[in-house]
Amino acid sequence: MVTGSGTIQGEPTVRPAPRSEPDTSAGPKGGGHRRPPIRPSGGGTRAWVRPYIVGLVGLDLIAALTATLAGTAARFHDALAATTTAPYLALSLVLPLVWVVFVRLGGGYERRFLGVGTEEYRRVAVAGTLLAATVAIGAYAVKFDLARGYVLVTLPLLVLLSLGLRYARRKALHQSRRVGACMSGVVVVGYRNAAGELITRFRDEIYHGMRVVGVCLPAHETDLSEVEGCPVLGTFADAADAAALVDADTVAVLACPEMDGVALRRLAWELEKSGTDLTVASALMEVAGPRTSIRPVAGLPLLHVEHPELVGARRLIKGVFDRCASSLALLLLSPLFIVLFVLIRAEGDGPALFRQTRVGRDGGEFTVYKFRTMVVGAETLKSVLQPRNEHDGVLFKMRRDPRVTPVGAWLRRYSLDELPQLVNVVRGEMSLVGPRPPLPEEVARYGHDVRRRLVVKPGLTGLWQVSGRSDLSWEESVRLDLRYVENWSLTLDIQILWKTWSAVIRGAGAY
Known part of the structure; x- marks a missing residue:
């Protein structure tokens, strides 16, 4: 394991024992000042996730069935009753199930991408490309003369319909989030000013579905008043307990020296027990997408930042x-x-x-x-x-x-x-x-x-x-x-x- 000094060691000799409740009488490790009691706020909102994913599966099945039937009708409109059309009618019933499997393998139903938009659409498009390649290779392997007209209509239409239906579903999700539904509870770990900025950002862009239900501040923080209307739940050491008590879906750690590699590792261990997501915001708040990548160097996961392509x-x-x-x-x-x-x-x-x-x-x-x-x-x-x-x-x-x-x-x-x-x-x-x-x-x-x-x-x-x-x-x-x-x-x-x-x-x- 990598310690804060960067040396490689074995398991830490001292690991804090998990607490059933946060210490509300004082800060962690005897901080010496009282913290307000952590109070449940109903932050957990994953109940909407399963029905949403089931709905997406249904939309993908509808899109695939519509596309396959349209492809069959377009290619064999004058010979639907012929025996040569039977394989395509059978394929029209099987392909929707295959399509759902490909989308699933491509990550199209992963919770962290629901409602995100670009990444969700990209994964569906990649799944469509892989399906087209699989169909072509499969037809060649079994020496089945697959009608080109059927393929040219069915597969592109399948992807376009899936994307269109997902876009409509995503817009409906955004409408729900405008009234406070289908939100994910977040506990923010960081300094007061940075936490306040993140809370404001989430409120201004509510369609992302992130609602901060509590904040954990550093142990030396003496101002325990609410941060932009969100309660202070404890110190950095209380983050896992606080997330469990308010039933948060995610713990978001902002860039700060106290949350080094060892602290993040231990927090990840604690969150793993409840399945709570852990996200870490880098200091490069506005740099995202393909410009950033994780590169392991000497056992350290380093964040590599490419220069923006302003020429060429x-x-x-x-x-x-x-x-x-x-x-x-x-x-x-x-x-x-x-x-x-x-x-x-x-x-x-x-x-x-x-x-x-x-x-x-x-x-x-x-x-x-x-x-x-x-x-x-x-x-x-x-x-x-x-x-x-x-x-x-x-x-x-x-x-x-x-x-x-x-x-x-x-x-x-x-x-x-x-x-x-x-x-x-x-x-x-x-x-x-x-x-x-x-x-x-x-x-x-x-x-x-x-x-x-x-x-x-x-x-x-x-x-x-x-x-x-x-x-x-x-x-x-x-x-x-x-x-x-x-x-x-x-x-x-x-x-x-x-x-x-x-x-x-x-x-x-x-x-």
Whole structure:
């Protein structure tokens, strides 16, 4: 075993005996100050998991049965009663069961991925690929001349239907979580400030299904008041007992020196008895996905962090995708552009298009295009209205900005004023997805970390657009933009573009 000093030793000679109840009279190991008694809060919520998984199995069976019958009908519609069709009808009954087995082997029913979205869909897609390969190899092995038309219809349709039904089920799960159902109870182990940030994050993004039911603070903590409304259940040494008593599903350990390798190992031993999950958050809170991997070195599990791919082939592919998609969008939306142009011009004097200097990648300036939503000369009135700014940070935002015209308010609500920026995307000055394009005076007030937003092209939409828009604080907007910069990929771009539609239709946070 690896000790805190990094030397290799055998089993520790002293291991704390498990306690039936946490020590509420004092901190662990005689900390000398009283802890509030741990009180059950009904944190355990795994009762919803089994019915949810059973429902997913049923949806996958329906998707597979529908796809196999559709493939049979499409390929043999004029000979359904023929004897040569019998094997395919039999396969239509067997394949749904085989599909469920493949999804199960691929991890498509694992509890930790339920409702997560991308990872769940990826596992289903991989299961579909493996099923297609197995069918092809099996048909070749038994020398069965499998009709290509049947395969080309059945297998892709099977995967698409499964993904579609799971997407609908996931949306229903999110609706349930908005009213507090189908949640997982979490006990947070860490410093007060870090625990408070995590609690706030979980509350803001409730669709993840994580609800903090208690906090364990370090032994030297003297402030025992609640953390963001969550009770303090004890010290780090009380984490396993606290999780058991409040029936939590997960213990989340935040980065702190006290929870070293030995402490985490012992906590894992205790949680193993009750089947409680253990998660450990690294200090790199915004770095995720393929950039991180565990590499064993000298018996130590080291977290390896790849550099973000800001140059090279991936950026080239992103640029080609941006320009092709934007050109197509400009062509399809040209009638809408004409209508909006007429509406803006009919409202009064002034141009329909608004031009403004913005800052792009690596600090380069460019002219951004938008449909005009304010009265002529609105920029000169900004200094007068500055004391009424409702946004923190460097941005200027007002819910009832007197400079916005009636047509402009409608355009802003549905983000139609941003559509001319498709021209900027075609010209290579912007991307479809990225951080918001800032003003030069905003960039002049950026700190060192915030300037990290400028290493990629600004976007027509982004994580800020699908996460609250103008309702977000400056700090939250920066956090989301930096998260995008650190983890961007074409897959993430497509996800954000998909979510943008619902954010625009709702019109929330747009003013």
